[in-house]
Amino acid sequence: MIELRNNDTSVPLSSITPLDYTYFYELVISLLSIEAKHCVSYFAHPEKDGWLCICCIADDETEKIMVLAHKVKKTRSKTIPALSAKHPALHSYEREMHENYGIPFANHPWLKPLRFPQGAADENSTIQRYPFYSLTGEGTHEVGVGPIHAGITEPGYFRFCCNGEKVLHLESVLGFQHRGIEKLLLKKTHPLQQSVIAESIAGDTTIGHSLAYAMLAESLSDTKISARLSMERGMALEIERVAMHIADTSAMCADTAYQLGQVACEALRTITINTLQAWCGNRFGKGLIRPGGTYYTAYHETLNQIATALNDVKKRYRDISDCIFTLPGMLSRFEGVGALTHKQALQLGMVGLTARASGVRRDIRSTHAFMSYKTHAFNPNIMENGDIHARMMLRKIEVEQSIDLILSLADKLAALSILTSESTPGYQLQYQPESLAISLVEGWRGEICHMAVTNEKGEISQYKIKDPSLHNWMGLSIAMRNQQISDFPICNKSFNLSYCGHDL
Amino acid sequence: MNLLELKISSAHGVQYVKNLEKATLTPLFRGRPEIDTNISIQELQRAETICPSKAINAKMGILNLGKCVFCKECEFVTQGKIRFTNDYKIATNDPDCLLIRKEISSNIRLNENAIRKEIRSYFGRALKLRQVSSGGDNSNELELYAAGNVNFDMGRFGIEFVASPRHADGLVITGPLTKNMAGALNICYEAMPSPKLLILAGTDAISGGMFADSEAIDRSFLTKYKADLYVPGNPVHPLTFINGLLYLLGRNAME
Numbered sequence: 001m002i003e004l005r006n007n008d009t010s011v012p013l014s015s016i017t018p019l020d021y022t023y024f025y026e027l028v029i030s031l032l033s034i035e036a037k038h039c040v041s042y043f044a045h046p047e048k049d050g051w052l053c054i055c056c057i058a059d060d061e062t063e064k065i066m067v068l069a070h071k072v073k074k075t076r077s078k079t080i081p082a083l084s085a086k087h088p089a090l091h092s093y094e095r096e097m098h099e100n101y102g103i104p105f106a107n108h109p110w111l112k113p114l115r116f117p118q119g120a121a122d123e124n125s126t127i128q129r130y131p132f133y134s135l136t137g138e139g140t141h142e143v144g145v146g147p148i149h150a151g152i153t154e155p156g157y158f159r160f161c162c163n164g165e166k167v168l169h170l171e172s173v174l175g176f177q178h179r180g181i182e183k184l185l186l187k188k189t190h191p192l193q194q195s196v197i198a199e200s201i202a203g204d205t206t207i208g209h210s211l212a213y214a215m216l217a218e219s220l221s222d223t224k225i226s227a228r229l230s231m232e233r234g235m236a237l238e239i240e241r242v243a244m245h246i247a248d249t250s251a252m253c254a255d256t257a258y259q260l261g262q263v264a265c266e267a268l269r270t271i272t273i274n275t276l277q278a279w280c281g282n283r284f285g286k287g288l289i290r291p292g293g294t295y296y297t298a299y300h301e302t303l304n305q306i307a308t309a310l311n312d313v314k315k316r317y318r319d320i321s322d323c324i325f326t327l328p329g330m331l332s333r334f335e336g337v338g339a340l341t342h343k344q345a346l347q348l349g350m351v352g353l354t355a356r357a358s359g360v361r362r363d364i365r366s367t368h369a370f371m372s373y374k375t376h377a378f379n380p381n382i383m384e385n386g387d388i389h390a391r392m393m394l395r396k397i398e399v400e401q402s403i404d405l406i407l408s409l410a411d412k413l414a415a416l417s418i419l420t421s422e423s424t425p426g427y428q429l430q431y432q433p434e435s436l437a438i439s440l441v442e443g444w445r446g447e448i449c450h451m452a453v454t455n456e457k458g459e460i461s462q463y464k465i466k467d468p469s470l471h472n473w474m475g476l477s478i479a480m481r482n483q484q485i486s487d488f489p490i491c492n493k494s495f496n497l498s499y500c501g502h503d504l
Numbered sequence: 505m506n507l508l509e510l511k512i513s514s515a516h517g518v519q520y521v522k523n524l525e526k527a528t529l530t531p532l533f534r535g536r537p538e539i540d541t542n543i544s545i546q547e548l549q550r551a552e553t554i555c556p557s558k559a560i561n562a563k564m565g566i567l568n569l570g571k572c573v574f575c576k577e578c579e580f581v582t583q584g585k586i587r588f589t590n591d592y593k594i595a596t597n598d599p600d601c602l603l604i605r606k607e608i609s610s611n612i613r614l615n616e617n618a619i620r621k622e623i624r625s626y627f628g629r630a631l632k633l634r635q636v637s638s639g640g641d642n643s644n645e646l647e648l649y650a651a652g653n654v655n656f657d658m659g660r661f662g663i664e665f666v667a668s669p670r671h672a673d674g675l676v677i678t679g680p681l682t683k684n685m686a687g688a689l690n691i692c693y694e695a696m697p698s699p700k701l702l703i704l705a706g707t708d709a710i711s712g713g714m715f716a717d718s719e720a721i722d723r724s725f726l727t728k729y730k731a732d733l734y735v736p737g738n739p740v741h742p743l744t745f746i747n748g749l750l751y752l753l754g755r756n757a758m759e
Contacts, residue, residue, distance in 0.1 A: 180720030203643025281532035
């Protein structure tokens with residue numbers, strides 16, 4: 001077992017000694033028995049005669065990330081016991097390994113296809129043949145929704161098993177958005193191409209994913225960046241968070257028929273994302289984050305625009321939030337609905353805002369600090385109830401907290417000399433051969449994890465992406481149990497998970 | 505309405521962009537590119553080499569806006585001989601109009617002769633659209649939603665998105681068209697009554713963009729059906745989308 005840190009140098013692959021599976025299994029179980037430790041990535045890396053399965057467990061107390069591994073031989077026909085049987089949080093990782101490579105797991109509680117990727121181990125497994133659970137009995141029925149939804153959104157299929165109006169079980173079929181991104185990143189070897197693809201992993205998290213990619217490329221090539229660039233990146237990440245949290249507030253108002261809240265928040269989101277457009281020419285920040293440098297240094301004019309706009313947004317968002325959280329009609333839809341308990345959130349390995357709304361103190365900005373968070377300590381807010389109300393209230397709190405952070409970063413950046421501009425992006429990066437690197441970013445949805453393994457020539461031979469949605473979709477299913485089916489739209493919006501980020 | 509709500513309404517003020525045709529975006533906005541007539545072949549080759557989505561053909565001196573991901577790298581490597589203007593009116597019905605040539609630097613227009621006659625007579629006064637994302641990254645989807653929000657207010661022209669394909673006059677596709685969505689996309693299009701419009705929104709939809717050669721993509725739908733409007737962008741700006749539709753429908757933005 002070796003240890004590394006977020007946004008640090010890469011480690012040689014040879015330093016990872018595969019453990020005997022029985023020992024690996026016991027070790028993971030004992031490590032994960034502590035709340036402060038959670039698994040940020042677990043994937044199979046193909047080798048000549050099988051797979052090196054690499055598992056990364058982050059320790060939130062020591063900022064360390066433990067890397068442990070075991071080997072599965074291609075010739076193996078005997079099953080290995082699934083960790084998910086004891087730690088459901090690992091279910092999607094094991095499903096992915098099973099789906100991609102056919103690694104046989106025993107006693108997995110939910111060994112269903114994850115995203116129906118191209119080149120899956122089982123050719124007969126297609127998205128049209130998803131193995132649904134079904135429910136029979138008097139008064140029970142099933143409702144199917146999707147993959148195309150009523151709004152302007154991404155596709156995914158939901159099936160509700162109901163007893164009357166009550167949802168007993170929700171099954172989400174994902175994979176419709178699968179674009180083969182992880183394989184594509186191996187074909188497109190230029191860092192610019194990889195950067196542009198990373199921006200599209202989830203376009204609503206452009207900054208989050210492109211930052212995770214840039215940090216990973218910098219780790220693999222031992223590239224150091226300036227304090228200024230690290231503050232600018234932190235500022236961009238927080239602008240994205242503010243914009244999306246406000247967009248979610250707007251969507252919640254739309255779904256509860258509170259039109260003033262909807263339109264007021266729409267306007268505030270426009271003001272927020274237009275600061276990104278003024279900064280780099282794109283409302284989502286596409287083009288802003290590149291490895292090693294940037295073309296868009298934030299000078300005084302940009303910083304002033306950002307500060308003026310966000311001061312305005314902060315005041316007006318507080319007013320509209322005060323309305324939202326005092327209206328009985330809204331509160332009755334939010335309170336006690338779609339609750340995910342602390343215990344459930346831990347079992348499912350929830351991350352990000354959704355985890356914090358259920359009392360789980362999990363925030364990469366404070367526990368595995370990167371970029372400007374290394375120098376500006378961050379203290380996340382936690383809610384206890386885990387219901388829609390907690391998730392919405394946490395958005396309100398995080399918007400204010402993020403705006404304060406942006407304003408303080410803008411102040412610090414303004415104090416820097418205008419003569420020092422940023423270095424331009426580095427596309428001639430030399431990656432360490434046969435190495436492994438990890439980068440973790442707290443995007444607006446939660447923890448984003450990118451990992452890469454390089455071959456003997458220093459080319460990326462494996463790229464693993466984890467959007468927070470990979471964990472959190474199951475949280476939505478569990479939160480919907482015993483709820484009214486009519487509450488699904490607002491419950492779904494309160495999670496607002498990514499389809500493309502999950503499907504890759 | 506209580507006092508706080510009045511305060512919010514008053515701070516909210518008038519949000520809609522009055523003239524959607526004349527709005528000016530920041531000079532940094534990456535809209536219609538131009539190629540200098542005196543650009544050298546070496547500069548063009550540098551641009552072709554750096555272009556992440558193979559949108560530039562140096563030999564022919566062409567930048568294909570349908571493949572462009574608007575990253576601006578070609579502007580950086582040619583010291584501005586290729587440059588992105590903030591002209592957001594870049595939608596067209598003719599793929600040829602998406603080819604930016606070094607000889608010509610003019611606005612991107614629609615090919616009037618190629619517009620099907622029934623489009624203006626059937627949909628000239630009201631148009632209901634159904635959007636389907638097929639591998640879209642949710643930035644195009646958010647921008648299409650924004651086209652109907654308080655700022656851009658596409659609804660003022662009788663254009664809006666509807667839930668059911670049965671109620672829709674046109675299909676707007678976002679994303680590079682994935683294999684896993686191919687079946688649902690076909691069903692949705694077939695469920696729409698004829699005559700119907702087909703609109704490709706965003707570079708991914710028009711050409712596959714960065715995903716064009718991914719094995720998880722299936723673009724056979726577009727070999728069966730021809731698009732009536734191509735709206736380039738990464739993502740599409742709401743102003744690009746609305747102006748493209750208004751031209752297609754023969755509408756005036758100030759009516």
